[in-house]
Amino acid sequence: MIELARESLHVSVWDPVATSMNFLNEVAGRFPDAISLAAGRPYNGFHDPADLPRYLSVFQDHLAGAGLSPQRVSSLLMQYGRTNGVLGELIARLLDNDEHILVPPEAIAVTSGCQEAMVIALRGLCARPGDVVLAVEPCYVGLTGAARLLGIDVVPVPEGAGGVDAAVVAATARAVRAEGRQPKALYVVPNFSNPSGVSLPVATRHLLLDVAEAEDLLVLEDDPYGLFGLTDEPRPSLKALDRRSRVIYLGSFAKSCFPGARVGFLVADQRVVDHSGRQTLLADELSAIKSMLTVNTSPVAQAVIGGLLVESGCSLRAANQAKIGFYRQNLRTLLTALADAFPEGSGPDVRWTVPSGGFFVVLEVPVAADEKLLELSAERYGVLWTPMSFFYTDGGTNALRLSCSAVEPGRIGEGVTRLARLLADHG
Amino acid sequence: MIELARESLHVSVWDPVATSMNFLNEVAGRFPDAISLAAGRPYNGFHDPADLPRYLSVFQDHLAGAGLSPQRVSSLLMQYGRTNGVLGELIARLLDNDEHILVPPEAIAVTSGCQEAMVIALRGLCARPGDVVLAVEPCYVGLTGAARLLGIDVVPVPEGAGGVDAAVVAATARAVRAEGRQPKALYVVPNFSNPSGVSLPVATRHLLLDVAEAEDLLVLEDDPYGLFGLTDEPRPSLKALDRRSRVIYLGSFAKSCFPGARVGFLVADQRVVDHSGRQTLLADELSAIKSMLTVNTSPVAQAVIGGLLVESGCSLRAANQAKIGFYRQNLRTLLTALADAFPEGSGPDVRWTVPSGGFFVVLEVPVAADEKLLELSAERYGVLWTPMSFFYTDGGTNALRLSCSAVEPGRIGEGVTRLARLLADHG
Numbered sequence: 001m002i003e004l005a006r007e008s009l010h011v012s013v014w015d016p017v018a019t020s021m022n023f024l025n026e027v028a029g030r031f032p033d034a035i036s037l038a039a040g041r042p043y044n045g046f047h048d049p050a051d052l053p054r055y056l057s058v059f060q061d062h063l064a065g066a067g068l069s070p071q072r073v074s075s076l077l078m079q080y081g082r083t084n085g086v087l088g089e090l091i092a093r094l095l096d097n098d099e100h101i102l103v104p105p106e107a108i109a110v111t112s113g114c115q116e117a118m119v120i121a122l123r124g125l126c127a128r129p130g131d132v133v134l135a136v137e138p139c140y141v142g143l144t145g146a147a148r149l150l151g152i153d154v155v156p157v158p159e160g161a162g163g164v165d166a167a168v169v170a171a172t173a174r175a176v177r178a179e180g181r182q183p184k185a186l187y188v189v190p191n192f193s194n195p196s197g198v199s200l201p202v203a204t205r206h207l208l209l210d211v212a213e214a215e216d217l218l219v220l221e222d223d224p225y226g227l228f229g230l231t232d233e234p235r236p237s238l239k240a241l242d243r244r245s246r247v248i249y250l251g252s253f254a255k256s257c258f259p260g261a262r263v264g265f266l267v268a269d270q271r272v273v274d275h276s277g278r279q280t281l282l283a284d285e286l287s288a289i290k291s292m293l294t295v296n297t298s299p300v301a302q303a304v305i306g307g308l309l310v311e312s313g314c315s316l317r318a319a320n321q322a323k324i325g326f327y328r329q330n331l332r333t334l335l336t337a338l339a340d341a342f343p344e345g346s347g348p349d350v351r352w353t354v355p356s357g358g359f360f361v362v363l364e365v366p367v368a369a370d371e372k373l374l375e376l377s378a379e380r381y382g383v384l385w386t387p388m389s390f391f392y393t394d395g396g397t398n399a400l401r402l403s404c405s406a407v408e409p410g411r412i413g414e415g416v417t418r419l420a421r422l423l424a425d426h427g
Numbered sequence: 428m429i430e431l432a433r434e435s436l437h438v439s440v441w442d443p444v445a446t447s448m449n450f451l452n453e454v455a456g457r458f459p460d461a462i463s464l465a466a467g468r469p470y471n472g473f474h475d476p477a478d479l480p481r482y483l484s485v486f487q488d489h490l491a492g493a494g495l496s497p498q499r500v501s502s503l504l505m506q507y508g509r510t511n512g513v514l515g516e517l518i519a520r521l522l523d524n525d526e527h528i529l530v531p532p533e534a535i536a537v538t539s540g541c542q543e544a545m546v547i548a549l550r551g552l553c554a555r556p557g558d559v560v561l562a563v564e565p566c567y568v569g570l571t572g573a574a575r576l577l578g579i580d581v582v583p584v585p586e587g588a589g590g591v592d593a594a595v596v597a598a599t600a601r602a603v604r605a606e607g608r609q610p611k612a613l614y615v616v617p618n619f620s621n622p623s624g625v626s627l628p629v630a631t632r633h634l635l636l637d638v639a640e641a642e643d644l645l646v647l648e649d650d651p652y653g654l655f656g657l658t659d660e661p662r663p664s665l666k667a668l669d670r671r672s673r674v675i676y677l678g679s680f681a682k683s684c685f686p687g688a689r690v691g692f693l694v695a696d697q698r699v700v701d702h703s704g705r706q707t708l709l710a711d712e713l714s715a716i717k718s719m720l721t722v723n724t725s726p727v728a729q730a731v732i733g734g735l736l737v738e739s740g741c742s743l744r745a746a747n748q749a750k751i752g753f754y755r756q757n758l759r760t761l762l763t764a765l766a767d768a769f770p771e772g773s774g775p776d777v778r779w780t781v782p783s784g785g786f787f788v789v790l791e792v793p794v795a796a797d798e799k800l801l802e803l804s805a806e807r808y809g810v811l812w813t814p815m816s817f818f819y820t821d822g823g824t825n826a827l828r829l830s831c832s833a834v835e836p837g838r839i840g841e842g843v844t845r846l847a848r849l850l851a852d853h854g
Contacts, residue, residue, distance in 0.1 A: 019702060021718070046499065047505035049487060052727060053480035060476060071471065076472035079688035112539045112689075112721040119720055123576060145719035149550060151578065196696040260505035262539075262725035275446060291448070292572035293546055294721065298689035300479060301725040 003263075017121075020390045022140065023371055031378040038384040039406040040194060040359055042255050046323055050311065055307030056300075062310045075302055081296045083287040085110025087306050088203060093264055093314035098121055098225075100240045101249065107269035109283045109290060110297045114252035116225065118187075119293065121220055121248050124286045125184040126152040127281050133220070134172055135187040136164045138391035140194050140222070144186050155183065156393050161353075163200040164188060164355045167205035173215040185218045191226040191235050192358020195391045195401040199206040199356055212246040213250070215302035215347040218270075227320055228327045229357030243271045248282070253305055255405075256316040256323075263305045265363075275415035327359065330404040330412060335359055337416035347420070348427030359405035362388060363419075366427050370398040435462065441654045446569065447817045450798055453462065458805040462842035464761075465811040466833040467621060467786055469682050479596045483727075487504035489737045504730055507725045510714040512537025514733050518678070518692055520741035526653075528676065533695035534710045536717060542692035543677035545573045545614075546720065548647055548693060550677050551713045552611045553579040558846045560647070561599055562614040562729045565647070567621050570614050582610065585821050588780075590627040591615065593634035602643040612645045612675075618653040618662050619785020622828040626783055632665050639673040640740035645697075651679040654747055655754045656784030675709070680732055682832075683750075688726060690732045718787055754820045757831040758838060760786055764843035773852030774847070779829075788848030789815060790846075793854050796827040800853065811844040835838040 024038060038102055063073045076086060088105030094099035111117040124131055126147075135143055137156035147154045157164055157172050175181040188208070190200045194323065200208070212219050221238045229235060239249040242309035249267035257263075268282035290296070335354060338361070340351045351364045369387045378384055388399035402419075451465060515532030522528035538544040553560055553574075556643045557606045560684035562570055564583035574581045583793060584591055584599050600610040615635070617627045627635070639646050656662060665674040676694035684690075717723070739746035762781060765788070769777045778791045794800065798815045805811055815826035829846075831839055 022715075040505050042507065043646045047501050049501050049504045051482075052483055052504070056476075056479055059735055074470055074474050074476050077479070078685045079471065080468050080681070081688045082530075111723070112543075115721060115722045116539075142719070142722075149716060149719045223599050248668045254507070258505045259507045260726040262721065262723065262728075288449075289576060292569070292576045293543060294689065295569075296689065298539070298728040299687040300723050300731055301689075346740075417809055 004211065014370040020371075020387075023265070024374070024384075024386060024390075025122040027375055027378050031382070034378045034382045034384050035411050035418065036407060037321065037382040037402045037404070037412075037415050037419070038386045039385070040403045041406045042261060042323075043326060046326075047258050047260075051308075052304055055304045055311070058307035059303040059308050062306065063134050068284070073360060075140055079299075080105070080168060082397070083296050084263075084283060085297050085302055086299060087265070087302050088261075088307070090314055093311060094130065094248075094316060095239075095271040096314040097313075098317045099237050101237060101267070103239075103267050103269045104281075107267055109266050109268065109286060110302055111264045111266060111295045112263040113121055113148065114222065114250050114254070114295050115142050116252045116290070116293060116297075117264050117266040118222075119150065120289045121185070121250065121268070122146055122152055122339075123150055123289050124282070124367070125218055126150070129391055130181045131184045132176055132181050132295055133185045133187055134169060134176070134183055134217070135188070136193070137393065138388060139187070139393075140196050141390060143222075144393070145222075153168050153171045153181070154393065157186070159196060160240055161198070161200050163190075163204055164208070166204060166211045170211045175215060175325070176305045182256070183215065184219060186212065187220040188332050189222045189225075190238055192228065192355050192360065194225070194358075195360055195388060196362055196384065197353050197358055198219045199283050200233065202236060205236065205241055208239060208305075209244065209246055213375070215242050217246070219247045220250060221247050222250040222252075224255050225358040227317055228324055230328050230331060231356070235427065240265060242278050244263055246247075256320055257308050261301045261305050264303050272305045324353055326404030326409075328357070330407070330409055331355070331357065331359075331361075331408060334402065337413045338363070339415075339418040341416045348370055350423060350427070359403050361402045361404070362399055363402055364399045365423055367398060367423070369398055373422075376426070377419070377422050379394055381418045383421040383422065384416050385419065431714065443463070447798075447814075451811075451813060451817075453768075454805050456707060456801055458809070459810070461805045461811050461846065462808045462838050464829040464831070464839075464842050464846070465813045465836060467830045468686060468833045470490060470833055471751060471772075473753075474685050474687075478735075479731055482731045482738070485734035485737050486730040489733065490533055499822040504726050506726075508726050510723050511535070512724050512729055513690075513726060514692070514729050514736070515737040515791050517733055517741055520817075521736060521743060522694070523678075524742040525742075525744045526664050528664060528694070530696045531708075533617055534708050536693050536695065536710045536713060536768070538691045538717065539721045539724045540689040540691060541649065541681070542569050542573065542678050543717070543720060543724075543845045544677045544691050544693040544780040545570055545645040545647070545649075546577065546675065547713050547716045548612070548695070549573055549579055550577055550716050551709070552645055553577070553656055555609070556655050557608045558611045559608050560612045560614055561596060561603070561604055561610055563616070563620070563645070564820065565622050566614070566820075567616065568817060570649075571748045571820070579657045580608070581820065584613070586622055586623060586625060587622075588625070590617075590625050590631055591635070593631060593638045594636065596644075600644060607825070610644060612647050613639065614649065615665070616649045616652075617618055617665055618650055619655065619782050619787065620814060621652070621785075622787055622813065623789055624663065624780050624782030624785050629663060632663065632668055635669065636665060636673055639670050644673070646674045647677060648674050649677040649679075651682050652686075652785040655751055655786070656745055657755050658783070659756060666694060683747055684732055684735050688728045690728050720731075742796040752837075754832060755784070755835070757836055758782070758786070758788075760839045761829060761831040761843065765790070767826060767840075767845045775850045776853070777850060786830050788829045789826055790829055791826045792850055794825060794850070796825055800849075803853070804846070804849050808845045808849040810842050810849065812846065815823060
């Protein structure tokens, strides 16, 4: 056995995020019959592999309809391709239809999932020692993990019940500068955040854009859950409100289409000056990073999403009505089950968030919701959840994340009942 | 226009590799009728999108045959999946059949193209400040670009006509240590290297493994061209000769299958100790890095390659006989055309390498083969090639790379004739 490996594997061997997630997966694997209120993935029932060849052929017909020869279609699907991908026009139409975001196709880079979009944006914006990213905390582990991989410090900005406070973002940016470091970007999930479920009021969205301008930050807006509100009230994305080119929009198709394509995108329509003095778009400049990570996103995977977009008329909001209804019902079922299981003033002192949509509810409990309790919960009580400590830079909290996206609707109530038993015995 | 972007985009705006490649693509775009002896991609004639749905269904049948339920097959293709992918068993059989490499499936990580495999390996091995990678020079731009992206220094090891000298590798590693830096790995393409076309004698392969052991290096072996020798003489991969777990094998399907899948892999069967003291494989530890780059490789793209592997009986050597014949013929045609165009002692003083296979020939010319000459070549003479300076850390050389993989066989002679005219006029 070579000791060298341990020596040299600093990043992977001691990565706390990966370690936590591996633990969760490992526990889930050991107790397959446990009800999972931990998994944040979309519901399997919406996925059918029989759709895949149809999506492929719809996209090829779309290309042929646009005048591409069979040779060009073949080359586009099977050769090396354009670094920023081939879905720019369809995604631009999607963003216009569903989000009222108006950007040119050239401002869109198709990525190998939204995770790669985060890596590209972080590497591009935080290119120098001392460049840091601010992140609303609790924070999605993909962002903190990507930053760690690139050696970029993440400075947390605490989130309140009403979301992040723009004044706290500004104060944090100034404090970072006072230390001699440069805050380059702010990462935020404006709708039904993972893990907190919190959404930003529209007024706060405007204030964040003002702070970004005042403090010279770019906002990394990540919105994988925006379609899945409990009501249809409009939730304008920061990018739709962005008049000063301060927002880089990070897009995911994992929930609105399916995760297995591993197709995401970023929108970077900022005008920049390249090495030769030529004006170009930030998305073009970021393509130099993309090309050294994955060359380009699999055109086969892009074609599958492309066919799905064509079939949907470039509106996933319209195409996803069944999913929207399903996730609304699951969230309502979860909230009702919590109210039934933890009536006011009886039993352990438990409080939970009531999000206006999305997949996640946070439960505050009178006990350390740590890996030890999780293992006990899985083994003795048959229910899985996620410790909120996974989502903080400094660890421990008495809170856990409940997800209702992947669980069978009929098992949500029983899952919460089992959780209540755990807390009654150990709360 | 925000100046911030230029300020903050150090990595992308000034990336010399991306700049060079962009220039080459831009020139190629402006002169579409020029004969390209620059493109190293595989020949389009071998790709047919009609194969894609069949590959998908063959792979699904393969999974069903292995006992997976329709629900498991659906989840495997369309959900989030295992970080290191689902092709480990098929790739392990492929490596056994075609390369006599015997590794467990768990030692294989499927990646989003070989480029991501390089990023993962570099990040995993060079995790600390001062950790550097040695690379045989001239070097593939994907390796130097990935290292730059991660802030890892690349220390070149010059290549001779007979390939790299193991003693020079050892001396370079010691010199790097003497400077207080740590050499962690050596990147090498043992067969028909890109760009030089040079291959390593078997004796040198053994010596490199001895040096890796003596100098405590891991060897990053990249072998995208190994199938395409002019003869069938055996060319044992370093991994096949590796008895001391010193080699990480980087695998590509871009030439042996097709580039558009963007599926590659790495083999890391080194036994390591993880944070909890548990023995595991290096591939497992590297999965923590993979999960923060792209989560997992598109299972749709994996399924396409999986179906192709199943159809081939897990031997791409057998399945690729037509490609092998085609590339052999194109390389012979290129070498003959060079001999005809530049007869001994006549015209400009031109010399070229005579590789034993692969896609590339290097031409030494009596003039600076720079971007200015390339533009002139494209515009006035209608032929494209790649300046060898792109592949050196310190720039300029009087040499250019000719590729014969993507060009129509009937145009190779004319391309070389045009090149001869350029050199007669400007040599």
